[in-house]
Amino acid sequence: MARRALTTTAAAFATAAALLLTACGGGDDSASDDIKGAGDSSPSPAASKSSAAPGVKRPVIKLPSSFQLTFENWTSSAPGGQAALDDAKEEVRAGYAAIIANDPDSEAVTFYDTKGIRGLTKEWIKSYTDKDLTVIGKLPAFDPKLVMAENGKGASLTYCTDETDAKTRNRKTGKVEGNPAGTNPYVRYSVSLAKSEQGVWQNSSVRGERGKCSR
Known part of the structure; x- marks a missing residue:
């Protein structure tokens, strides 16, 4: 279920340079197209609200x-850190919810991604939906490390996922598949976050690297 590596936009580079943050951008395509999509059972409760920008719907x-x-x-105990983590979690949830709903044009993804990477996130979602795939199983995201910019308008986040129990299911045939034998199930993500004028923390770049994490 590794997320497609997303190319950093020029704006993301500028943000990273200004904030002296290194965890941004580009990508290792070896970490991109493994497992995706999800089942069609009844939904779980909605996500908890972010602690940031309470006036934003x-x-x-x-x-x-x-x-x-x-x-x-x-x-996170850093000033503004919990709000950044909360919105970063929702961006991840939005992407997989879009795969599950077969909705590459998800409004939730648009909400949590900057304009520069929305098209690339859509490509990642379509790499599942175009193949009639959805995701099932378990995907824990762990070991988050957040660095806030001094000006409070940017942040760098890394975290890991464990794909051991994550699988894809074909919507038409019902066939279930996991990662190919021998694939390292751990993927480390490096994310650049930018705070919008409305106070929402949005992904401005994502990079996935397989085999860079462990439990």
Whole structure:
């Protein structure tokens, strides 16, 4: 279920340079097209609201019980850090919810991605939906490390996922598949976050590297 590596936009480069943050951009395509999509059972409760920008109406994102996307120890005591982590989690949830709903044009994804990478996120979603794939199983996201910019308008985030129990299911045939034998199930993501004028933390770049994490 590794996310397609997304190319950093020029704006993301500028942001990273200004903030002296290194975890941004480009990508290792070896970490991109493995497992995707999810089942069609009844949805779980909506996500908890972000602690940031309380006046902003955030999209309601639901995931089915057949796909358990969990976030372990996603907490921060840094000023503004919890808000950034909360929105970063919702961006991840929005992407998989779009795969499950067969909706590459998801409004929730648009909400949590900057304009520069929305098209690339759509390509990642379509790499599942175009093949009639959805995701099932379990995908824990763990070991988040967040660095906030001094000006409070940007952040760098890394985290890991464990794809051991994550699988794809073909919507038409019902065939279930996991990663190919011998594939390292751990993927580390490096994300650049930018705070919008409305106070929403959005992904401005994502990079996935397989085999760079462990439990």
